[in-house]
Amino acid sequence: MLVLALDTATTAVTAGVVELTPDAVVPRSVRVVDDPRKHAELLMPGVLGACADAGIALQEIDAVVVGTGPGPFTGLRVGMVTAAALGDALAVPVHGVCTLDAIAADATAPDTASLLVVTDARRREVYWAAYDGSGARVDGPHVESPAALVGRGLSVTAAAGGSAAGLGWPVREPAAPSPRGLVAAAAAAVRSGVDPGPLEPLYLRRPDAQEPGARKKVSAR
Structure with missing residues (x-):
């Protein structure tokens, strides 16, 4: 196939x-x-x-x-x-x-006890998810600041993804x-062979653009 x-x-x-x-x-x-x-x-x-x-x-x-x-x-x-x-x-x-699952599938090795995958979410935040040694996701995906992620004290042995560097864990490829x-x-x-059904995007937060609200009423003087 x-x-x-x-x-x-x-x-x-x-x-x-x-x-x-x-x-x-x-x-x-x-x-x-x-x-x-x-x-x-x-x-x-x-x-x-x-x-x-x-x-x-x-x-x-x-x-x-x-x-x-x-x-x-x-x-x-x-x-x-x-x-x-x-x-x-x-x-x-x-x-x-x-997407984080795909990175984990590449980064997980026979010696992997646990893995963190971290990518750039912009606005000084990251997307992340945690995986066990088999590559199965056990937490996430989430979006938050790198400091908040580090503050969670997660018990992982390595990190992968484009924003994995500088978090304190050994970094593994790939970045994407x-x-x-x-x-x-x-x-x-x-x-x-099962019908996969409709695609569902994982945005995790609302887009920057917002629909305008109702116009404010102006009182006559």
Whole structure:
């Protein structure tokens, strides 16, 4: 089974083709560009480039996996809307996975007792989630300041993600999700063949833009 993996929840614009077998997750191609301002411009060229690198046509994709955040509102929407449109055009299922879970899938190793995944949430805050040695999420995702996160005194042995440095834990790669990590996080659902249902973004907080309130009444003098 050939799976197209996408993520725009971090500063990285990620696309790749992964071969999912009954017992393995094998990367066929990877396209990653770190540019937080050009998610929309870079994603589809990355998708087409990843397919070309894998030696396949886009129409040969059997499923799509996309990171659903947490991430900034605008960037996150680019990946999810693109994934939904591709799924509709190709008539293939689209599976959403937590972006932090995808990073954990890459960072968890046989010697991992516990792991923290931390990414940039802007506004001097971070998104984070904690995982056990198997890579299963045990807490989060949450959004708060790095100081508040450190103050929790979490019992983890390592940290991964783009904002993991400087928190006091040993840092592991990757900083952003890879196509392999995205598909690994969704592997059980993709293999099951179950309808994944609608995509649900993990914003964790409201967007900066707000609808204007009702106009104040001006009393006549």
